Amino acid sequence: MLRMLVSITLYGPRGKGQAVGSPQGHMVGSALGQTLGHQPPAEGNPRLRLERVARRWDQDDVAAGLQELAVLLGEAMPGVDANLVSKWERGVRTPGPYYTPRLCLLFQLPPEILGFLPGPRLASECRRLSQALGQALARTVDPVRRRDFLEYLLWGGAALATSSAIDVERIVAAASGHVDRRLLDDLHAVANEDARRMHTDAPRDLLPHVERHLAYAQAMVRGARLSTEETRLYLAAGTLAAVAGKLSFSLGNPGDAHAHYVAADSYAREAGDGPLRGYVLGLRRQLYSDLWRGWSGMSSSMPLQLLEEALAGVGPTSSPWLRTWLLACRAEEHATRGDQRSAHRDLEEADNLLGTASTSEDGFFAHWYESPDARLAGYRGKCAELLGATAEATSTIEGVLDALSPSLVSVRCYVLADLAMACAKEEEIERACGLLIESVDLGSEGGLAGHFQRVIGVRRHLWTWRDTTAVRELDERLHQITWASA
DSSP states (O other): OHHHHHIIIIIOGGGOOOOOOOSOOOOOOTHHHHHTTOOOOOOSOHHHHHHHHHTTOOHHHHHHHHHHHHHHHTOOOOOOOHHHHHHHHHTSSOOOTTHHHHHHHHHTOOGGGGTOOOOHHHHHHHHHHHHHHHHHHHHHSOHHHHHHHHHHHOEETTEEOSOOOOOGGGGSOTTTTOOOHHHHHHHHHHHHHHHHHTTTSOHHHHHHHHHHHHHHHHHHHHHOOSOTTHHHHHHHHHHHHHHHHHHHHHTTOHHHHHHHHHHHHHHHHHHTOHHHHHHHHHHHHHHHOGGGGTOOSSOOSHHHHHHHHHHHHHOTTSOHHHHHHHHHHHHHHHHHTTOHHHHHHHHHHHHHHHTTOOTTOOSTTHHHHSSHHHHHHHHHHHHHHHTTOHHHHHHHHHHHHHHSOTTOHHHHHHHHHHHHHHHHHTTOHHHHHHHHHHHHHHHHHTTOHHHHHHHHHHHGGGGGGTTSHHHHHHHHHHHHHHSSOO
């Protein structure tokens, strides 16, 4: 019994070496690859298969692990075998209410990471099983091991701890360093789904998952031999690094963001993928732009240089979504320098491109599809504010807020701050402060620490009214959330 217990908790089924690691998890992957025509076919449950292969478990191991769990929990032996596990992975069958929480417990991952739909009943059952397993462990092992087991297995709140305890080096395919095509397909399929979540999920929740799967891809890059799959592997690693960089920036960690962008740029070059590199360069522009600090004027030339390089590298046949976004970003940079003619030229070109974009595409720009005109209008409104047309900016940005989905939390935070800036310049102080408080509250729920810098930048424009009740309330709210004076 003790041998089975140690096998399932510390090492996985049949003791196949699973080292306890740092909290990492979940993947946002080759979303740009799909947008650019690199999307591979996806079948079944790629998440379940990916997590199994990452541990170098066979399908027999998963079945054996579920059986060992039943023994530990004092339950009847389940009728699970490798054939049933294969059917789950291929989508022929779906794990029912008995197997789903036990698979979460076996893999020590929350339901959504394994491709299951989370819900209150499933969370409750996982907590119950985890507690039952903890009690079983308490009766069978010494205190030191019990403490390790409980720290490793028990649920916190409604989801399992994000610590995956996976040795990422084991993701390298078993065939003497050759990349397994099906595993790579799984990486791409999971990536496309999570790219959509990048715009709706809290960055602090999503980033650990992205970084873990980035570690998977990097381990595969290190272990892979030259093959026909090499380009796709670099593409997956590059897109993962790009997403990790964007999430890090949103969390207020520009150093981490820069490191991820450098890695993403390197992988894009290895893949020979101009559009991916263009996307990365567009993201890097934020690190040098004063727009995120609420300033305007002639400062660093780096943002414009990066955007010029990006647009030159993506080419005229790349995704209209990508080129539209890059042009809109460049229009903002021109506007912050007072270059009205260049800003309007870029916005006009972006508008023409947007009319050619197909909503059937997917990837990093999934958040544009529901209301593409509103997304571009957000850039147009910001440009109007930067160029001094504050009344036009206010009207335009108000329309953007009405059209945006409530699920796009980060986008709404930025747009609220932009509207507040326009109101501040119109000396609508109470409204500006109310919008900033709304933006801060929304951002704090998603852990958007990087966004607070933008809010504080707008706050600087309210210095003249610092003694008013509205500004004092804003300062109090900023202090509560950021533990720093505005």
